[in-house]
Amino acid sequence: MLESLYSLLTSFRSDRTMTLKATPLNNAHRAAGARMVDFGGWDMPVNYGSQIEEHNAVRTDVGMFDVAHMCVVDIKGDNVRAFLRGLLANNVDKLQVSGKALYSCMLNPEGTVIDDLIVYFINENWFRLVVNAGTAEKDVAWMQQQNTGGLTITQRRDGDNAMALIAVQGPNARAKVWEVIPESKASTADMKPFNVAFAQSAAFGEAMIARTGYTGEDGFEIGVAADKAEQLWNALAAAGVKPAGLGARDTLRLEAGMNLYGQDMDETVNPLDAGLAWTIDLVSERDFIGKAALQAKGQNAQFVGLILREKGGVLRAHQKVIVAGSEATGEITSGTFSPTMQQAIALARVPMGVNVGDTVHVEIRDKKLAASVVKLPFVRNGKILAV
Secondary structure, X not given: OOOOHHHHHOOOOOOOOOOOEOOOOHHHHHHOOOEEEEEOOEEEEEEOOOHHHHHHHHHHOOEEEEOOOOEEEEEEOOOHHHHXXXXXXXXXXXXXXXXXXXXXXXXXXXXXXXXXXXXXXXXXXXXXXXXXXXXXXXXXXXXXXXXXXXXXXXXXXXXXXXXXXXXXXXOOHHHHHHHHOHHHHHHHOOOOOOEEEEEEEOOOEEEEEEOOOOOOOOEEEEEEEHHHHHHHHHHHHHOOXXXXXXXXXXXXHHHOOXXXXXXXXXXXXXXXXXXXXXXXXXXXXXXXXXXXXXXHHOOOEEEEEEEEOOOOOOOOOOOEEEOOOOOOEEEEEEEEEEOOOOEEEEEEEEEOOOOOOOEEEEEEOOEEEEEEEEOXXXXXXXXXXXX
């Protein structure tokens, strides 16, 4: 999700005549006094007052995000696994136990990123994907184009069977979800990260509960029928879960060193250059779309964290990174001021040969300010890891 809040607020559409899409939680956001913005054609909350308080709530307690603009895609049929073996860069053969989840990129033949997504293994005839909001229509069209085996590919964001997703994140997230959906505890209490289970709730109907997230904290991403989403949101709020907007979601994911599609990678970017080699299976004999191109191109840049060491600026996307002794330059892909660390931090693509601990310089207006290269993530599970 999201680039830095600065870039978010300066990248909204100038065409205000377009009708924005609304999630099923739109009324709840407005009732809570959210500041609503145009995010890629969706009317979304950027904050409910203090972005810093929302950020800190997730790091120290619990917060929740409307992620119903993202899209659930169900793929069903006799050969789903074989289809996904060729479609995704990560290997779905890692998913052998029902409920396991996998993060992967979906590439084009040139080896660049159509989208990044999570795939859940339900059974051999049913895999569920969650794809990004702005790429959902493109993603489904691409999947249908590759679908030569008669599979059923169904998007679940719109229509009579629409689902809505709510992310509940933070050290107290699971306890709060069990309080609001007590039926979920039996199937999720011992569930490890990157797994999913289903619970039948008396209040909210069937709920998909995945131990995944985009904040660097523990928690659940919950999927329910769209017409139950506002009721669930309000129940979570009544239980003390703090609503949080796009601004806090961005600073949290950036502290956690997590890529944002459209910012840190897209259809112009080799995923190996975006720090995503761990999601690409180039070892097995399995072929997939984009594999040959990746093998031919290899990795040409490194994806690192930066911490600004001098005062006088803020790290933001597209600023140039200067490496001593090299004619090649790098570029910041996402930057922000970290509420947890109280320092300016960034994700950057830099030339090969740059090492953790090196000092580089970032061009900020007419200055060249020193920054340290650090290993990602900056923050995970409430702890500062990069210093």
